[in-house]
Amino acid sequence: MKKSFVLMSFIVMAVSLALLTIPMKASAADLQVKWFGYSQITVEGGDGVEDGLSDPRIGADRVRIGYKAKLGNVFSKLQIDFNKTGENILPQIIKDAEVGYKFNNSASFKAGMFKTPVGMDFNTSGKKLDITKRGMEKALVLERSLGVMVSGRKIAGGFGYDIGYFNPTTRSGAVSGGTTGDDKAYAVRGMYDMGNILHAEVSYGKSEKAGTTPDLEDYSVLDVAASYKVQGATLKAEYIDAKNVLGEDGKDQTVWYLHAGYQFTPMYETVVRYYQGNDDLSDTSLSNTFLGLNVYLNPAKKYASRIQLNYVFASGDTDTWDGLGGYRDDAILAQYQVAF
Numbered sequence: 001m002k003k004s005f006v007l008m009s010f011i012v013m014a015v016s017l018a019l020l021t022i023p024m025k026a027s028a029a030d031l032q033v034k035w036f037g038y039s040q041i042t043v044e045g046g047d048g049v050e051d052g053l054s055d056p057r058i059g060a061d062r063v064r065i066g067y068k069a070k071l072g073n074v075f076s077k078l079q080i081d082f083n084k085t086g087e088n089i090l091p092q093i094i095k096d097a098e099v100g101y102k103f104n105n106s107a108s109f110k111a112g113m114f115k116t117p118v119g120m121d122f123n124t125s126g127k128k129l130d131i132t133k134r135g136m137e138k139a140l141v142l143e144r145s146l147g148v149m150v151s152g153r154k155i156a157g158g159f160g161y162d163i164g165y166f167n168p169t170t171r172s173g174a175v176s177g178g179t180t181g182d183d184k185a186y187a188v189r190g191m192y193d194m195g196n197i198l199h200a201e202v203s204y205g206k207s208e209k210a211g212t213t214p215d216l217e218d219y220s221v222l223d224v225a226a227s228y229k230v231q232g233a234t235l236k237a238e239y240i241d242a243k244n245v246l247g248e249d250g251k252d253q254t255v256w257y258l259h260a261g262y263q264f265t266p267m268y269e270t271v272v273r274y275y276q277g278n279d280d281l282s283d284t285s286l287s288n289t290f291l292g293l294n295v296y297l298n299p300a301k302k303y304a305s306r307i308q309l310n311y312v313f314a315s316g317d318t319d320t321w322d323g324l325g326g327y328r329d330d331a332i333l334a335q336y337q338v339a340f
Helices: 003-021 134-142
Strands: 032-044 057-071 074-080 094-104 107-115 144-155 157-166 185-194 198-207 219-230 233-243 253-260 270-278 284-296 305-316 330-338
Touching: 057 094, 094 185, 134 233, 134 253, 134 270
Parallel strands: none
Antiparallel strands: 032 057, 032 330, 057 074, 074 094, 094 107, 107 144, 144 157, 157 185, 185 198, 198 219, 219 233, 233 253, 253 270, 270 284, 284 305, 305 330
16 A cells, blocks of 8 residues: 555544544534535536537536534534546545644644645635636646645734645646655645735645656645735735646746726626736746626625626637646636525
């Protein structure tokens, strides 16, 4: 059995046993369980939608259900997505499966399958995205993996951190190997929050032996991002710098975006997001511009019932683009979300 998986399994088992032995000031009656779920049904068209089907097509982005549980300082989460198939460490249908313990705001610990702490937009819930799809940077983050992580929030006013150790992040679009021997991944993130107005973060991650070629290289990624919200306006920016994509030496890629949104009534919000991607090895670039309208059908519960409409303009080296992610031609995207 591969050493990294044996080690990770041992860690998860040890943590689970340790949590059972920690004295808690709670009884079974104090168990809090919150169920959640949402479905996102889509209609997509345009030359940028490449699936071999007639245009337009009807599909789904996410069909999920899960729960969050808390008993004293112990917490857990399970989330599954019926819109996913295949296996990769755990079946793709399992999005999150974690257990943890919160010591205080300065430190909490969790183990299991969950998102690695690289990427601001990636670590935004799928039901709270500003546009219908995650954009060009999604292919470059480390995605989810089995691991352990220590986190802290609201330290010295608004600082926070995440430090994680993981199995190879083979759910990432930028990692195809790294499943043998002692291969591992890790990620760290530091952040600052000023209430709900300002958020800024810097993160870094690495997954070892990330390709399938004879000379496997480690994949690494640096992410810098910030968001600002005030009086209905939302401004965001994110930059991601990836090295050795798919384990190929010198295949480096950068993606950045600028985002502006304005909710001019409780029901309607307009958004504009511009993406720029550059692939160093092929010396090609690609741009995607999202123009969008978000309609909140129940403003009192913003994400319970929402319609999103996007038109995507593609430009740049659309015929020769050799990087990961992005639309190579224009696309029309619509999504209807119902959540509880």
